Amino acid sequence: MNNSKRLSLLLTNDDGIFAEGLQILAEKLKKVADVYILAPDSNRSAVSSHIVMHQSLTFKKVAERQWSCSGYPADCVISALRSDLFKDIRFDAVLSGINRGPNMGTDCIYSGTIAAARQAVLYGLPGIAFSLKAEDGDYAETGYDYGALADFAADNVEGLISLYQPDCIVSVNAKSQKDYSAAVLTSLCIRDYEDRIEFEEVEDGILKSTLVSGKLTTTSSSLVSEHRVVDEGKIAVTRLRAEPVDFDGSLKGNVSFVFGTHG
Template sequence: MNILISNDDGVFAPGIQALAKALKPLGRVVIVAPESERSGFSSALTLDRPLRPIQIAPDVWAINGTPADCVYLSMNGMFDFEFDLVVSGINSGANLGDDVLYSGTVGAAFEGRLMKQPAIAVSLAGSNVRSYQQPEDYAQAAQWVHDFIADGLPQLPPRHIFNINIPDIPCIKGAQITYQGQRIQSKPITTQVDPRGRQVLWIGLAGEAVTDPKKSCIDIQSDFFAVAHGYVSITPIQMDATNYSILETLKIQMGCKNIELQ
C-alpha cells in the first residue's frame, strides 16, 4: 500500500514525523507537506505562482504551497505511481465542529476524497498545550492511527473522509462515532495601532464549544462532547454541503419559480 501523508504544520512538524514512522509497517509512506506552517488555509490552492517541490530526504518532499497543494500535486502527476490512502496530520490542536471549515489539515484530507479508501484527517486535541511538544504523545496518537487503518477502514460513501480528533493520551477511554459539533459566535476582533500609527486588526479566538448532546441524535454525541469526555472522535464528513432535507420546503416557499436568464 502506498500512503501519502501531508499536514498544515509543516514538513518538519513532530506530528507528521511520528505518523510516518508509525505507518511504515503498512507500506510505502511518502511525506509531501508545506515547507512551513500553513494553518487555516482550508482547501486553498495556489494559482498565482509556480510551486516548487524539494526533496529533503528519501520519500520526503517540501512544497512552497498550501496543504491542499501538496496532496493535489502528489495525486496528479508528481509521482509515477498512485497512492492508495491519504492521511493528513497529526495536527497540533483540535479540528472540531466549525473548525473544519478553516482547517488546512482537513483541507489536505479532502484532496484525497476521490480515492477508493476514505482519506483521514488526524488532530491531537488534548487540553494540555504542553503535551503537543512531547514526542511520546504524538507517537501514541500515531500508533492509534496505525491500528485504525490496520484493522480495516470502515467504508464511507464517495467524497467522504474521516475527521479524527484524539484527546489527552493518558485519558483515552475508547473511540466514538460522532457528528460535527458547533461553536457559539467567535470572540470579537482586537483593534490595535502599530508603531507607525496605522490600525491593525487581530481575528478573535474561536467561540466556545457546544458540548451538550443533540436531543434528536441522543445515541450519537458531537465531536466536542466525545473529546471532552476522553474519547477519540471519529466523524465522517463530506464535500457535498447541500441540505437535502429542506430542498422541497424551499422550493415550495419560492413558489416553484423558474428563474429565467435574460
C-alpha cells in the same frame, strides 16, 4: 484498497513538514505501509481549501520519500495525485495530520488538515484526518503527546480506510493521552469561537488588525458527539461530507423573483 501488497499512503498536514505530529505518524505507519510525504514547508493552519492558482509552487526534497511544498495542504494533495512527483505510485489513501489541536464540528470549515483529506476524497481516494487536543485544552501551546494516536492510526489504518465511500471524509479526534480504551463512531458538534478583531492605527489612514480568540463554546446535540467522546478520553471517528450540501427544502422557499424593474 490494495490487498496484494503493503499499502501506499500519502501523508500531509497543515502544521508543516517538520511538525512533530506528522513525523511521528509517519514513523508509526512505516511499520505497516509504504509512506510518502508531501507537506507545506511551514505552518499553514486554518487555511481551509486554499490553493495557489496563478503562480508556481516550489518543491524541495527533505528526506527519502519526503518533499516540502511552498503551497497549502490542498496544493500538496493535488500535486501528489496529479503529477509525476511520486512516479508510478498508486496511493491507497491520503492521511492528514496529526494536527496540533482538535478539528471538531465547525473547525472543519477552516481546517487545512481537513481540507487535505477533503481534496483526496474529491479525487476519489480515502481521506483521513487526525487531530489531537492538548491535555490543557483546545488553545494550549503545550501538552501534545502524539504517540498513542499514531499507534491507533497504524493499528487501524485498514479499518479506517474501509469507512470510505464517495464524498466521505473520515475525521479522527482524540485528547492527548498515553493510551486509549475505545474508539467510537461519532457525530459532529457545533463550535462558537467568540472571536473579535482589534484594530490599531499604525499611521494616519492605515489600520492594523489582530484576530483575538474569545471563549470557545461547544454544543453537542448527541450523546455520541465527537466533543463528548474526546472529553471522555476515547477516540472519536466522525464521517462528514466532502462536497457542499444543498439546504434541505431550499426549492420550497416562499420567494418571488422580480426582473426588469430597472431596465
